[in-house]
Amino acid sequence: MVDIQNEFQPDYAVSPGEVLSVELELRGMTQQELAKRTGITPKHIISILKAKSVITPETAIKFERALGMPVDYWLNLEAHYQEILARQAEEERLERDLDWLTRIPVNSMAKMNWIEKVKDKKQQLVEVLRFFGIANVEQWDDMWPNLNVAYRQNQTHEVFPEAVSAWLRQGELEAADINCAPYNKAKFRESLDQIRALTTEDPAHFVPAMREHCAMAGVAVVFVPALPKTGVSGATRWLNKDKAIIQLSLRYKTDDHLWFTFFHAAGHILLHGKKELFLEGTNGLDQEKEHEANTFAEHELIPQKVFAKFISDRDFKKTSISAFAKSVGIAPGIVVGQLQHKGLLNVKFCNDLKQRFKWAHE
Missing domain, CATH: 1.10.260.40 (lambda repressor-like DNA-binding domains)
Structure with missing residues (x-):
C-alpha cells in the first residue's frame, strides 16, 4: 500500500x-x-x-x-x-x-483534544473551521454571535466572542451525544427537586444523576472547561424546540457557584422563551429576565421563609450554618455563598464549608 x-x-x-x-x-x-x-x-x-x-x-x-x-x-x-x-x-x-484565528484559543482547545494542533497557520484555520462546522469565517459571523444563548459571564475581564463560541460549540457537540426525551416542562420542573437533593453529594454521584434526570425531561447537561477570554460559568440555549442545553464550566470550582449557575440556567429554561438571547452584564442584557433567573435560583436552593428567619438570628458561625444547611437538605457551601452574596458574611469567612471541584485533567 x-x-x-x-x-x-x-x-x-x-x-x-x-x-x-x-x-x-x-x-x-x-x-x-x-x-x-x-x-x-x-x-x-x-x-x-x-x-x-x-x-x-x-x-x-x-x-x-x-x-x-x-x-x-x-x-x-x-x-x-x-x-x-x-x-x-x-x-x-x-x-x-x-x-481571526488569533482570537481563537487554539492551544487550549488542542490540549483538551477538541481540535488537532498543526504548524501551518492556514491548515490550523481549516481545522478550526471544521470544529465549528462552517465553510469559512463569514459563516461564523452569521451563526455564532446570534445564538439563542443565556450565559452567566464575568464582565470585568476582556471577552472574545470567538472564544465563547468555541466553548459553546464544544457543548453543542457533547450535547448531541446525549439522548434526551422531548422537552417536558412539568417533568423538568419536577426533576429540579430531585437534583436539589444531590447538592450534598460528590461529583461522581451527582453528575450522572443530574444528567439522567434532566435528559428524561428534554434537557442535556454538559460540563465543558472554560477557555481563556471567555469568563463564562454557564450557558443555556435550545438546540431545537424539544431539546435544551445547560452547559457548565466549573469556572469558580466551588459548589455554591456551580449549583447557583445550574439553577439559574434552569430558570431561563422554565421562565423564558426558546428564541431569546440572554447575556449577563452590561452588553445589552435583559436585566429583568436575569433578575428573574437569579431569584428563581435563590428560591429553589434555599426556602426563603426559613432563610429569612436564619438571617434574622444573625448567627453565622460554621456550626450554625452547617446545622441550618442540614435542616433544609442543602450543602452548607451554598448557604455560605448566599450569605456572602448578600453581604452578610465576609467573603473570606467559612469558605472551608464549600466543596471544591476540579477537572480530571487537572
Whole structure:
C-alpha cells in the first residue's frame, strides 16, 4: 500500500481555452472554421479561448466530433481548471482570515483534544473551521454571535466572542451525544427537586444523576472547561424546540457557584422563551429576565421563609450554618455563598464549608 504524504497542488491554472488554442494551431484551424464545424458562435468560441466561458457537456460533445478529442478530456480539463481556481481563491480567503484565528484559543482547545494542533497557520484555520462546522469565517459571523444563548459571564475581564463560541460549540457537540426525551416542562420542573437533593453529594454521584434526570425531561447537561477570554460559568440555549442545553464550566470550582449557575440556567429554561438571547452584564442584557433567573435560583436552593428567619438570628458561625444547611437538605457551601452574596458574611469567612471541584485533567 502506497502512503502519499505530499500531494502536489499546482499554484497555477491552465484553462481549457489555452489548450484549445494550441490544438487549433496544431491543426491549422481558425476560430471561424471551428465555429462552422461545431455550430458554436464565433463570439462564444472567443469567450472559451479567453476562459470567460466554461466548457459544458454539450460543448465537449461538439469538440469531440470536430477535433477528435474525447468528451471526458474536455470535461476533465474544465473540472481541473475550476478546482485550481477554487483552491487559489480559498488560499486567498484563508490568508485574509488568519487574523481571526488569533482570537481563537487554539492551544487550549488542542490540549483538551477538541481540535488537532498543526504548524501551518492556514491548515490550523481549516481545522478550526471544521470544529465549528462552517465553510469559512463569514459563516461564523452569521451563526455564532446570534445564538439563542443565556450565559452567566464575568464582565470585568476582556471577552472574545470567538472564544465563547468555541466553548459553546464544544457543548453543542457533547450535547448531541446525549439522548434526551422531548422537552417536558412539568417533568423538568419536577426533576429540579430531585437534583436539589444531590447538592450534598460528590461529583461522581451527582453528575450522572443530574444528567439522567434532566435528559428524561428534554434537557442535556454538559460540563465543558472554560477557555481563556471567555469568563463564562454557564450557558443555556435550545438546540431545537424539544431539546435544551445547560452547559457548565466549573469556572469558580466551588459548589455554591456551580449549583447557583445550574439553577439559574434552569430558570431561563422554565421562565423564558426558546428564541431569546440572554447575556449577563452590561452588553445589552435583559436585566429583568436575569433578575428573574437569579431569584428563581435563590428560591429553589434555599426556602426563603426559613432563610429569612436564619438571617434574622444573625448567627453565622460554621456550626450554625452547617446545622441550618442540614435542616433544609442543602450543602452548607451554598448557604455560605448566599450569605456572602448578600453581604452578610465576609467573603473570606467559612469558605472551608464549600466543596471544591476540579477537572480530571487537572
